[in-house]
Amino acid sequence: MSLLEIKDLTISFGGIMALSRVNLSVTEKSIMGIIGPNGSGKTTLFNCLTGIYHPDRGDVLFQGKSIRDLSPDRIAACGIARTFQNLRLFMNMSTLDNLLLGRHLRFNKNPLYPLFRIRKEEIRHREWVEGIIDFLDLQAYRSARVSDCPYGVQKRVELGRALALEPKLLLLDEPISGLTAEEKEESAYLITEIRGRFNMTILLVEHDLRIASRLSDTMVALYYGEKLAEGTPAEVKRNPEVIRAYLGDD
């Protein structure tokens, strides 16, 4: 059964067609990799899915309902969480607070709780967040300010923040770019673990073709806003059009 259905998605900025008539269908509990050269519309696709951009034409169906015109926070409430390509963390908060903000939607927002310092909600969510801290190995950075943490840790905090939302669909925008070889392997392992442990469907944008094809069940190649190929990683990598897009004509 497909969790996310993208139909004829089209968006243009001025004269540039960032996405034109993209059709996609993501099955539940699968990992779909999205590849493509720079400027091919991968991040734009994510921005359309999370409500940061609103597409000109086409529709996005999540669990059968259109989320096309919803605002980002409503989409998050539907169960879609994302990470950003260039980290967008709350730099002056501690790691713990960043993760707790990911739980924002699940807090009981009784106005009397903050006013009279009733902390049972905080404690309940703290316990849940500690699970993520263990899972992502962030214990040492729990109360450190995020801006003081190394890049690899920041990347993990952002992943953790998205996980804290307990989404049904997780959008990862280049989760392993800029990491060392060792961290890459670790993150790749985490991504497969996430699917198993949290039952999430994952959409993955990645430039590292070797790791992307190892992680994904299906793969989609975008090129100048158009879908070039779709299939298993092996099929997509062998597709002559994809090879031409990446390497140019001979």
Next chain:
Amino acid sequence: MDLIESYKEELRLVRKFWTGFWIILLLFALILLPWYGKEHWVYILTLIFIFSIGVQGQNLLIGYTGQISFGQAGFLALGAFTFGHLVRMGAPVLISLLCAGLVAALFGLLVGFPSLRLKGPYLAIATLGFGIAVYQVFVNSEILSGGRMGLTVQKLPALFGLSQVNTYYYFNLLLATLFTLVSYNLISSFLGRAFIAIRDNDISAEAMGVNLTIYKLLAFAISSFYTGIQGGLYALLLGYLEPNMFTFLETISLFVAVIVGGLASVEGSILGAAFVILVPQVFSNAKHLVPVVFGVAIILILIFEPLGLSGRWLKIRLYLRMWPFR
């Protein structure tokens, strides 16, 4: 020594024994002040208490939510005149005070709406417009401002056998303590976390499910509620109101207090309030120098200590804790 054993313990307001000790000592010193301090000092501290409420509100908006507002004089005037008129109509003081806060909060919501679209300097100009508009309305409307004679507000009677100055002192000490507690509680809850998230990165805050519309408006409403209360208390203290008390200079004072005290810090807000009240006292022979001192203070603070007095205080505390090791 201070091993934390449960999440609950970590979320306590006062985590360490010595912090609690010093706070209680300070509170005792403040409660006993009328016995050993001069009456003049009691009055000055009353002013600081009143001012610190408004500065906390402004800090919630500027320091925590990252939204700028130059319309505080407007909220101050709204709170003060609401309070004044209600008391003249015979409403009890505490109810009038609450209404003063609520009216200011209502207008805060209205002023908050531009903040959904505008950022930085544009928002500053829009809110500045509001502050000046409120001032002009009060100047030109005799019904609202009480006309040429101003608006006399009935003062607080001397209670419990205290002198009037001391009654005011304790009343405002109580309220300032209450509002400080509320500030601490708010910022350490989901509310404060959402505010800080909006300041640090509004796009990802929204993507994490924080409704920007609701929380930005809420920040404006809470901030102007505080300012409205400050206005009401001001009216109660002075017993007399006229529009000229709420010029742009009043906005500037609040702004200076936030910057000097330290952005995103409740203790800083109180220190900043003390600064803004004490400077005119120190320069009472040269009143024209006060704005100059404010200006120079802002420049020096921004260059040498961007976290303001509270940042300096943290450093001193760290130094003392480490002493004699550096």
